[in-house]
Amino acid sequence: xxxxxxxxxxxxxxxxxxxxxxxxxxxxxxxxxxxxxxxxxxxxxxxxxxxxxxxxxxxxxxxxxxxx
Amino acid sequence: xxxxxxxxxxxxxxxxxxxxxxxxxxxxxxxxxxxxxxxxxxxxxxxxxxxxxxxxxxxxxxxxxxxxxxxxxxxxxxxxxxxxxxxxxxxxxxxxxxxxxxxxxxxxxxxxxxxxxxxxxxxxxxxxxxxxxxxxxxxxxxxxxxxxxxxxxxxxxxxxxxxxxxxxx
Numbered sequence: 001x002x003x004x005x006x007x008x009x010x011x012x013x014x015x016x017x018x019x020x021x022x023x024x025x026x027x028x029x030x031x032x033x034x035x036x037x038x039x040x041x042x043x044x045x046x047x048x049x050x051x052x053x054x055x056x057x058x059x060x061x062x063x064x065x066x067x068x
Numbered sequence: 069x070x071x072x073x074x075x076x077x078x079x080x081x082x083x084x085x086x087x088x089x090x091x092x093x094x095x096x097x098x099x100x101x102x103x104x105x106x107x108x109x110x111x112x113x114x115x116x117x118x119x120x121x122x123x124x125x126x127x128x129x130x131x132x133x134x135x136x137x138x139x140x141x142x143x144x145x146x147x148x149x150x151x152x153x154x155x156x157x158x159x160x161x162x163x164x165x166x167x168x169x170x171x172x173x174x175x176x177x178x179x180x181x182x183x184x185x186x187x188x189x190x191x192x193x194x195x196x197x198x199x200x201x202x203x204x205x206x207x208x209x210x211x212x213x214x215x216x217x218x219x220x221x222x223x224x225x226x227x228x229x230x231x232x233x234x235x236x237x
Contacts, residue, residue: 027237031237032237034235034237035237039235040235040236040237041231041232041235041236042232042235042236042237043236043237044236044237047237
């Protein structure tokens with residue numbers, strides 16, 4: 001997939017654990033893992049908003065377009 | 069899911085009361101008709117005085133008819149199995165998609181086969197050229213088969229939609 005999820009990078013920058021982020025944004029760790037691994041087919045705006053709020057970043061910091 | 073339980077009970081009842089005995093009778097008749105051809109009188113519901121000399125061609129036609137009936141019974145068996153899958157709350161299982169497609173193909177084959185068989189039977193043995201374009205059980209079977217094939221496609225689309233929904237975070 002040409003959309004890369006850089007959630008790992010942002011979590012490392014903010015020194016936050018996946019479990020903590022999952023708790024803050026209100027999704028399961030399994031779903032967060034799907035998102036991190038790039039297996040997710042879609043991301044809801046509400047989820048993206050919650051992630052940006054928790055990590056104090058912009059959507060572009062999490063999602064990146066890379067040409068195949 | 070109360071309706072599913074009622075449907076499953078009805079299908080089980082039909083399976084036990086009608087299908088299992090009919091399979092046994094068909095198997096017996098398909099072998100015995102080559103030993104004693106007068107059994108075909110029972111198959112075609114003929115009176116004693118109507119029984120004519122049943123040749124090999126009629127026996128083979130009857131055998132083909134039995135194959136068609138057997139295929140329909142097998143379709144019913146597969147349908148019963150898919151209902152078990154529904155009861156296990158797995159409506160979009162790939163087994164159901166494949167089975168519905170298989171049922172559809174077999175029903176279309178049976179419907180067309182039965183139509184061709186009866187048309188040829190009347191043409192060859194009764195010298196009648198008859199085409200029934202109205203509502204006939206064979207046409208109904210073909211429609212049912214096509215419906216199952218469409219249902220299989222619909223389930224395939226639904227499965228993809230479900231997977232996408234599950235992978236939406």
